[in-house]
Amino acid sequence: MNFNILRSIFFFCGLTLAHSGANTTETNPYHPDMCNLLKDFGAMTEKVKSMETRLKETEIYSENQILELQSKERTKIIFSATAGRGNAHIGPFNTDIIIAYKKVITNFGNAYSPVTGVFTAPLAGVYYFTIFYHGGRSYPHYLRMFKNNELTVFTADHKTESDGADNGGNAVFLQLQQGDQVYVSMAANTYVGGDDHTTFSGFLVMQT
Structure with a gap:
């Protein structure tokens, strides 16, 4: 009143x-x-x-x-994908290729494209990425993770007749700006298994 x-x-x-x-x-x-x-x-x-x-x-x-x-x-950015090709392997090819991990398990934020295999950062921040692969002994294995055109980490195994299947992987924290791209390249004349052993994952740790 x-x-x-x-x-x-x-x-x-x-x-x-x-x-x-x-x-x-x-x-x-x-x-x-x-x-x-x-x-x-x-x-x-x-x-x-x-x-x-x-x-x-x-x-x-x-x-x-x-x-x-x-x-x-909106800031929840998480993805995980596998090669998704069943028992078929990827490669070998006569040139380097970007691996498209086709079977998407998680893709919060839709920053990863299973068509191109490229993750595009929607926000500036620190991200954590992992790669793993499975392969046999017939060819060497050589995967490299790139930030734009810059090599960050890689995982590799040489051809050998003394062992059976091989597994490898690596992980890295990367500081990205909005629009930066991260992807996995397989070197020429190498190959990896196309099943769910071969994965590419990442998530936003913190914004900057």
């Missing part, structure tokens, strides 16, 4: 009580109970206004929480 209205009520009630005290024998058309009722009504109105203010503050807080959760959801 407006403060001026409350002040008028209290002033009116004060006059009424004074009038009632000065002339107790005369009938008073403004009964003190009415003043008390008006005072109670004023106090109740103030409580309602206080509750409305608290509700508005709660709504603002809830909206901020929702926006924060939505922001966190």
Whole structure:
């Protein structure tokens, strides 16, 4: 309730009580109970206004929480994919190729493309990537992870007749800018297994 209205009520009630005290024998058309009722009504109105203010503050807080959760959801960038070619192996080829890991297991943020095999950073930050492969002894194995055109890490195994299947892998933290691309290249005249042993995964660790 407006403060001026409350002040008028209290002033009116004060006059009424004074009038009632000065002339107790005369009938008073403004009964003190009415003043008390008006005072109670004023106090109740103030409580309602206080509750409305608290509700508005709660709504603002809830909206901020929702926006924060939505922001966190947008920054959830995780992917994991396998070669996805069953028992068929990849290679050997007479030139280097980018491996397209076709079987996508997880792709939060849709930053990895199973068509091209390229991960494109949607946000600047520090990312963690891993590569693993499985292969036989018939050919050497040589996988290299690139950030744009820059070699970061690799994993390799030479051809040998003394062992059976080979497995290898590597991992790295990379600081990326928005739009940077990360992919795995297989060297010419090498090959890897095309099953779910051969994987490429990564996720955003922190924004920068």
